[in-house]
Amino acid sequence: xxxxxxxxxxxxxxxxxxxxxxxxxxxxxxxxxxxxxxxxxxxxxxxxxxxxxxxxxxxxxxxxxxxxxxxxxxxxxxxxxxxxxxxxxxxxxxxxxxxxxxxxxxxxxxxxxxxxxxxxxxxxxxxxxxxxxxxxxxxxxxxxxxxxxxxxxxxxxxxxxxxxxxxxxxxxxxxxxxxxxxxxxxxxxxxxxxxxxxxxxxxxxxxxxxxxxxxxxxxxxxxxxxxxxxxxxxxxxxxxxxxxxxxxxxxxxxxxxxxxxxxxxxxxxxxxxxxxxxxxxxxxxxxxxxxxxxxxxxxxxxxxxxxxxxxxxxxxxxxxxxxxxxxxxxxxxxxxxxxxxxxxxxx
Ligand SMILES: Cc1cc2nc3c(=O)[nH]c(=O)nc-3n(C[C@H](O)[C@H](O)[C@H](O)COP(=O)(O)OP(=O)(O)OC[C@H]3O[C@@H](n4cnc5c(N)ncnc54)[C@H](O)[C@@H]3O)c2cc1C
Numbered sequence: 001x002x003x004x005x006x007x008x009x010x011x012x013x014x015x016x017x018x019x020x021x022x023x024x025x026x027x028x029x030x031x032x033x034x035x036x037x038x039x040x041x042x043x044x045x046x047x048x049x050x051x052x053x054x055x056x057x058x059x060x061x062x063x064x065x066x067x068x069x070x071x072x073x074x075x076x077x078x079x080x081x082x083x084x085x086x087x088x089x090x091x092x093x094x095x096x097x098x099x100x101x102x103x104x105x106x107x108x109x110x111x112x113x114x115x116x117x118x119x120x121x122x123x124x125x126x127x128x129x130x131x132x133x134x135x136x137x138x139x140x141x142x143x144x145x146x147x148x149x150x151x152x153x154x155x156x157x158x159x160x161x162x163x164x165x166x167x168x169x170x171x172x173x174x175x176x177x178x179x180x181x182x183x184x185x186x187x188x189x190x191x192x193x194x195x196x197x198x199x200x201x202x203x204x205x206x207x208x209x210x211x212x213x214x215x216x217x218x219x220x221x222x223x224x225x226x227x228x229x230x231x232x233x234x235x236x237x238x239x240x241x242x243x244x245x246x247x248x249x250x251x252x253x254x255x256x257x258x259x260x261x262x263x264x265x266x267x268x269x270x271x272x273x274x275x276x277x278x279x280x281x282x283x284x285x286x287x288x289x290x291x292x293x294x295x296x297x298x299x300x301x302x303x304x305x306x307x308x309x310x311x312x313x314x315x316x317x318x319x320x321x322x323x324x325x326x327x328x329x330x331x332x333x334x335x336x337x338x339x340x341x342x343x344x345x346x347x
Contacts, residue, residue: 001030001032001173001182002028003029003030003171003185004026004027004028004029004185004186005021005026005028005029005030005185005186005187005188006030006032006178006182006185006186006188007029007030007031007032007188007190008178008181008187008188008189008190008198009031009032009033009190009192009194010031010032010033010037010038010162010172010174010190011033011038011041011042011158011190011192011315012038012042012154012157012158012161012315012316012319013042013190013192013308013309013315013318013319013322013323014031014033014188014190015031015037015038015158015161015162015164015165016161016320016322016323017188017190017308017322017323017326017327018031018161018165018170019161019165019168019170019323020323020324020327021327021330022164022165022168022170024331027169029171030170030172031165031170031171031172031173032173032176032178033172033173033174033176034175034176034177034178035174035175036174036175037158037162037172037174038158038161038162040192040286040287041192041193041288041289041315042154042157042158042192042315043154043155043158043286044209044284044286044287045154045286045315045316046211046232046234046242046244046245047152047153047154047157047234047242047316048149048150048151048225048234048316048317049069049072049150049151049152049317050094050146050149050225050317051065051066051068051069051148051149051317052094052119052120052121052148052149053094053096053144053146053149053225053227054314055114056110058113058117060295061295064295064296064318064321065317065318067321068319068320068321068322069148069149069317071320071324072089072150072152072320073089073091075319075320076089076152079160079161079164080160082160082167083160083163083164083167084163085156085159085160085163086156087152087153087156087157087160088151088152088153088156088236088237089151089152090150090151090152090237091150092223092224092225093145093146093147093148093150093224093225094145094146094149094150094224094225094226094227095124095129095132095133095144095145095146095224095225095226095227096143096144096146096226096227097129097136097140097141097142097143097226097227097228098140098141098142098229099137099139099140099141099229100141101141103141103229104141104142106229107143107144111123119146120146120147120148121144121145121146122144122147123142123143123144124142124143124144124145126141126142129142129143132145132223132224133222133224133226133272135221135222135273136222136271136272137270137271137273139270145224149225150225151225151234153236154316157316157319178198179197180198181198181199181305183304184304186304186305186306186330187304187305187306188305188306188307188308188326189301189305189306189307189308189309190307190308190309191309192204192287192289192309192311192315193205193206193207193252193287193288193289193290195307195309199301199305199307202291202297202307202309202310203291203292204289204290204309205249205289205290205291206251206252206287206288206290207247207248207249207287207288207290207312208246208247208250208254208285208286208287208288209244209245209246209247209248209285209286209287209288210244210245210246210248210256210257210260210261210264210283210285211242211243211244211245211264211283211285212242212243212261212264212265212280212281212282212283213236213240213241213242213243213280213281213282213283214240214241214242214243214265214268214275214279214280215239215278215279215281216235216236216238216239216240216241216278217278220235220239221235221241221272221274221275222235222241222272223235226272228267228270228271230267230270231244231245231264231267231268231270231271232244232245233268233271233272240281241268241275243264243265243267243268243275245264246260246263246285247288254285254286254287256284256285261280261283288311288312288313288315289309289311289312289315290310290312291309291310291312294310294312294313295310296308296309296310296311296312296314296315296318296322297309298325298326298329299325299326299329300329306326306329306330308322308326
């Protein structure tokens, strides 16, 4: 490991930062991972880019997510150009559905403030929903469409970023645990849920998410990303339908449980009864890196050490803006996301 810049953790965050630094002219970069590159949370994710459907307030996280989402069309196009890999940015949009009066009221409240905050959101009646997605349950009550909430195939994203590194001489060191932050080099800690093995702060907690994918049919059953109050479904271009996800505070246990698989299948069938007959193709779990406040910690820890962690539910979405912010921090520029500016790790 003689490289001048060492990135510890080869998930979507570490790889995106490696690419951005290289694009800005840095050379002699190594990405080190304790396992296979990109095989942890970044592989386990659903790939939703949902700054609006998942937002609960017009706050800093929302502004960060929105700014990163806006970078995705060019991020996807550049990666295709650079690596030949299509990360399948799908801009069909996202539906959030209510299945009873109570759920509809809760969504209505969210809709009211989102409209006043200028967020693109369309209210849909039951008929309008069934016209958009004929295979949705007839028991649907009402819902909302977020045209600017998209999805990418996050496993292809990780593969594309890996390929960028390989093509451009960024060293990838796999199956190598870094035990402590090395000195004398520029170091960027992007170790996700394992950040505290390397840095005492910020405090990062693993939050397990279990998911399943259903074997698709040739004709796509659904086209939008769709949320109910109990689950979400993500139809992929190859016909698979992802269903997620649990949110569990169980430490570093990464097992998949039969109960969760059964619950996810039931919850998906509530959204669309057509999903009930599909076989479960795959089940898996990943560990989201959670920090208090649910907002990532990005910035400088000491003169040569930087951190980008705590992306929790939004690490795929936030990868492009994170890479820019860390590169800006290294070279003294400032990414203006909002009046609150860049979050500093040292704050
Ligand atoms: C089920 C699930 C669904 C999700 N859905 C979405 C979604 O739809 N949209 C979205 O935006 N986000 C989603 N997320 C969140 C997203 O996956 C994460 O926020 C993101 O992947 C975090 O990226 P990361 O690079 O920080 O972490 P990781 O991908 O976990 O990468 C960290 C890497 O660091 C390595 N590492 C750790 N310690 C060391 C060490 N000491 N030495 C060497 N290497 C080390 C690990 O091996 C790992 O590869 C989801 C997450 C889960 C689990």
